[in-house]
Amino acid sequence: MTASTQATSKGFVLVVEDEPALRLLLEHSLRQRGYRVSTVMNAEQALTFLDREKPDVALLDWMMPGLSGLELCRTIRQKPGLKNLPILFLTARTDEQDVICGLDTGADDYLTKPCSADKLDARLRALLRRTRPSQDLITFGPLTLEPENHQVTRAGRPVALGPTEYRLLDLFIRNPRKVFSREDLLERIWGPNVHVELRTVDVHIRRLRKALNSEGEPDLIRTVRAAGYALDDTKENTPQAQSSD
Known part of the structure; x- marks a missing residue:
């Protein structure tokens, strides 16, 4: 980790991704761009994490064993303390109907894999600007x-x-x-x-x-x-x- 990364704190991101290599890549990339990051490998672990922590934004995969990312998004939106948590889907599902379904379920944004680190960073920054106005x-x-x-x-x-x-x-x-x-x-x-x-x-x-x-x-x-x-x-x-x- 570089000194410039340590000096910056853009926000706290929870990454929910079942693929180990991609999970590690996302963690490293986001930390390099100044985010605090926690990672979990499935929806069940994500819900346990969210019971005790409040990230600034959640980055969800869709296709995971057990509870899917879509079901996780729906569950988050039903919890009073999490209904306003910014959610961004990062998934291999590219069909337009999937995008519509994800947004209708409660996601704030939707990106398809593969996605450049710069594009992901830009989308996260835009989400945080919209959802954290009170944190001046x-x-x-x-x-x-x-x-x-x-x-x-x-x-x-x-x-x-x-x-x-x-x-x-x-x-x-x-x-x-x-x-x-x-x-x-x-x-x-x-x-x-x-x-x-x-x-x-x-x-x-x-x-x-x-x-x-x-x-x-x-x-x-x-x-x-x-x-x-x-x-x-x-x-x-x-x-x-x-x-x-």
Whole structure:
């Protein structure tokens, strides 16, 4: 993974694809273009994933063993918490009636295989522009994050963050009070195929704490022993907590 990829975060994509080689290719290509990516191999795994995570967009294959991509799309649209999740079909089915059926079922866009990585990137960016207008500013307590220009402030005070610390905060602020283990953070921030020591997470959390918390301010990063870290503004968080990792 290049430094430029690490510094960029376009959105969180869930890839549902049963073909291992294509799944790996999509993951690599999307990460290279600045997306956070999680992959699953069938619809059942996708539904389990969506019960605990909320991606910015889902990229679905149609023809999969078990529940098809079409049935998965229909199921997603029936779930109150997922009915507005952007869905893009990437499938080998090229018949016009298949395209119409996919869109009528609830997909937002439809691409046929083979498809260039640049074209897929353009379609994803268009989807995210249409479906994330409210994310110009993301706030949590005194924190404000501006994804468009990667600016962060705390109670109006500018906060200077390195690329990794920014991506950590971006993940935390979109999932407030959720505890992420070190293993979770390694996979989400550095990627599943990058070999990084667990203690590296602690180093970057320490840097994030130092940047976010001025003297006398409550620590907004909560350490949960034997579990991980969370962005939290509960009263139990004190300035002294900054020293514990």
